[in-house]
Amino acid sequence: MKVLVTVKEVAEVEEDFQLDGLHVAEQYLDYDLNEWDEYAVEEAVQIAEENDDVEVVSVTIGPERAEETIRMALAKGVDRAVRVWDDALEDVDLLDVSAKAKLLAAVVEEEDPDLVLTGVQANDDSFGATGVSLASAIDFEWAAVVNALDLDVDGGVANVRRELEGGVEELTEVDLPAVLTIQTGINEPRYASLRGIRQAQSKEIKPMALSDLGLDGSVVESDLVLTSVYEPETESDAVYFEGDAGDQAAELAAVLREKGVGAQ
Amino acid sequence: MSDVLAITEHRRGELRDVSSELVTAGRELVGETGGSLHLAVIGGDVDAFADELALDGVDTIHTVAEGDEFNHDVYVQAVAALYEELDPTYVLMGNTVNGLDYAPAVADVLDIPLVTDAIGLENDGGLVVTREMYASKVESTVEVDADHAAVTIRPSEWEPTEAAGSPTVEAFDFELDESRVRSRVTGFEEVGGGDVDISDADILVSVGRGIEEEENLELVQNLADALGATLSSSRPIVDNGWLPKDRQVGQSGKVVTPKVYLAIGISGAVQHVAGMKGAETIIAVNTDPDAPIFDIADYGVVGDLFDVVPELIEQFS
Numbered sequence: 001m002k003v004l005v006t007v008k009e010v011a012e013v014e015e016d017f018q019l020d021g022l023h024v025a026e027q028y029l030d031y032d033l034n035e036w037d038e039y040a041v042e043e044a045v046q047i048a049e050e051n052d053d054v055e056v057v058s059v060t061i062g063p064e065r066a067e068e069t070i071r072m073a074l075a076k077g078v079d080r081a082v083r084v085w086d087d088a089l090e091d092v093d094l095l096d097v098s099a100k101a102k103l104l105a106a107v108v109e110e111e112d113p114d115l116v117l118t119g120v121q122a123n124d125d126s127f128g129a130t131g132v133s134l135a136s137a138i139d140f141e142w143a144a145v146v147n148a149l150d151l152d153v154d155g156g157v158a159n160v161r162r163e164l165e166g167g168v169e170e171l172t173e174v175d176l177p178a179v180l181t182i183q184t185g186i187n188e189p190r191y192a193s194l195r196g197i198r199q200a201q202s203k204e205i206k207p208m209a210l211s212d213l214g215l216d217g218s219v220v221e222s223d224l225v226l227t228s229v230y231e232p233e234t235e236s237d238a239v240y241f242e243g244d245a246g247d248q249a250a251e252l253a254a255v256l257r258e259k260g261v262g263a264q
Numbered sequence: 265m266s267d268v269l270a271i272t273e274h275r276r277g278e279l280r281d282v283s284s285e286l287v288t289a290g291r292e293l294v295g296e297t298g299g300s301l302h303l304a305v306i307g308g309d310v311d312a313f314a315d316e317l318a319l320d321g322v323d324t325i326h327t328v329a330e331g332d333e334f335n336h337d338v339y340v341q342a343v344a345a346l347y348e349e350l351d352p353t354y355v356l357m358g359n360t361v362n363g364l365d366y367a368p369a370v371a372d373v374l375d376i377p378l379v380t381d382a383i384g385l386e387n388d389g390g391l392v393v394t395r396e397m398y399a400s401k402v403e404s405t406v407e408v409d410a411d412h413a414a415v416t417i418r419p420s421e422w423e424p425t426e427a428a429g430s431p432t433v434e435a436f437d438f439e440l441d442e443s444r445v446r447s448r449v450t451g452f453e454e455v456g457g458g459d460v461d462i463s464d465a466d467i468l469v470s471v472g473r474g475i476e477e478e479e480n481l482e483l484v485q486n487l488a489d490a491l492g493a494t495l496s497s498s499r500p501i502v503d504n505g506w507l508p509k510d511r512q513v514g515q516s517g518k519v520v521t522p523k524v525y526l527a528i529g530i531s532g533a534v535q536h537v538a539g540m541k542g543a544e545t546i547i548a549v550n551t552d553p554d555a556p557i558f559d560i561a562d563y564g565v566v567g568d569l570f571d572v573v574p575e576l577i578e579q580f581s
Contacts, residue, residue, distance in 0.1 A: 012399075013401045019402075126395075127380050129364065129367065130368075132336075132365060132369050133371065135369065136369035142336070142365075142369070144364045164275070166517075167454060167516070168452055169454075170449055171453065173448045175447065181364075185499070188505065224406050224409070225406065226406055229403070232396075232402075234554070235560075236559050238558050238562060238564035239562065239564070240565070241565050245572045248567055249572055249576040252572075256491065261492070
């Protein structure tokens with residue numbers, strides 16, 4: 001059995017930053033493994049640990065820089081990785097959902113996995129749509145926002161819980177092969193061990209260009225055009241307490257008492 | 265003219281709030297072009313839902329009596345069939361958990377672009393969608409350079425339409441391809457069931473990622489004790505297993521409406537705010553003066569919780 005897990009390197013913006021055209025200026029960005037994907041990786045690795053003959057392959061759309069992040073996934077137990085990149089992707093301001101799905105679909109065709117795990121969303125562009133779009137493109141079944149997974153490989157079914165709003169969970173049976181988008185909290189992502197980090201150095205990260213996937217530059221042509229990026233105007237009309245922590249706490253305590261807190 | 269087809273949501277016999285918010289967003293879009301606003305309600309007691317959805321500005325409600333609860337395989341087929349029939353310019357859906365479970369497939373099947381989590385829509389010769397990036401630190405506008413598009417709207421971002429209207433109600437039949445229904449909803453469960461119901465509490469001290477380590481939770485528990493408050497949290501604390509799920513405030517946790525909500529080290533992600541913005545008084549303590557929590561706070565302390573909380577405990581000891 002093969003599990004393909006999507007791993008995205010996301011940019012996180014520092015507290016104070018400046019914009020440069022349609023982007024946050026590079027010096028204010030830190031790169032990291034997308035939080036949701038971290039849980040997807042852990043779930044894939046746990047499936048490999050609990051079942052015989054499971055290979056876990058990660059796929060990333062990203063430049064060479066992303067290899068550092070991919071190594072983190074390899075250090076946590078992913079067997080090998082595929083990294084899709086191409087000059088045609090270099091200047092794309094907004095890689096839309098359908099383009100991502102097409103790129104990943106081509107990798108699915110190469111790898112022929114039985115199960116695909118993705119994070120629910122990426123913390124940078126927050127589209128939250130790649131997994132389900134991919135499932136539709138490759139004609140896999142799917143489930144979005146999965147916070148518990150019980151895989152019945154022999155029965156060809158994934159029993160999942162989907163985390164709905166308001167503290168309600170939906171129990172659903174999903175036919176395999178499937179794409180599942182994984183919600184945070186489904187497991188406890190492991191730290192990479194020293195041994196894992198050492199082993200990751202010798203694991204394969206296979207770079208693939210569009211031509212390697214049988215695609216051309218038209219795949220990244222988008223109907224969506226990013227036209228402006230700006231800092232939202234602060235809407236705060238909060239009353240702020242100044243001074244040191246002691247002063248702030250004293251003023252805050254006065255407000256709390258006024259609201260009846262601590263009276264009982 | 266740009267017609268809009270908005271897909272409503274329901275769960276366990278009740279329409280979800282996003283349904284009437286979709287009406288508002290849909291009216292905004294058709295208002296400028298003179299198009300029609302179509303609503304669809306799929307599954308469950310569609311006639312009863314149609315009565316409730318007879319709202320101002322809705323032209324036609326299409327009822328699709330197929331199944332009891334949401335099933336994405338059915339929804340994708342039903343929306344695609346309605347789309348073929350009505351040829352709307354835009355398909356609007358909720359950016360809800362179920363929206364995320366079918367909207368991307370709808371866009372893929374119809375081969376139209378998808379923009380998710382819209383917080384603003386403008387239809388001035390073409391569709392321009394406002395959305396957020398980088399955990400709400402940045403806003404962006406995305407222009408849709410296509411004749412048709414699918415958009416999901418963020419819940420609570422548009423005021424719900426409450427005024428009644430008199431739309432036409434039409435039953436819509438389509439031939440469901442059962443072989444493409446490859447998932448089955450088998451039930452629902454409420455999470456939690458602990459002895460504390462945070463949605464009943466008058467005063468909540470709520471803790472977020474800023475607490476850094478599990479052992480530091482004791483500090484915030486001490487504050488809650490000193491204030492006679494109940495301890496709740498944002499999502500990361502529950503994801504880490506530091507507090508049980510029934511203490512989580514937010515979209516996927518509990519919706520709370522206490523008299524006082526004291527947010528300690530919580531940045532204010534939109535999913536969290538959805539669960540607590542109804543509090544009478546919101547007080548936020550956070551080191552980041554730009555944290556979104558301050559946008560909805562009545563009182564703000566820009567400072568380190570590890571300095572401020574002990575001082576506050578002292579004030580009440």
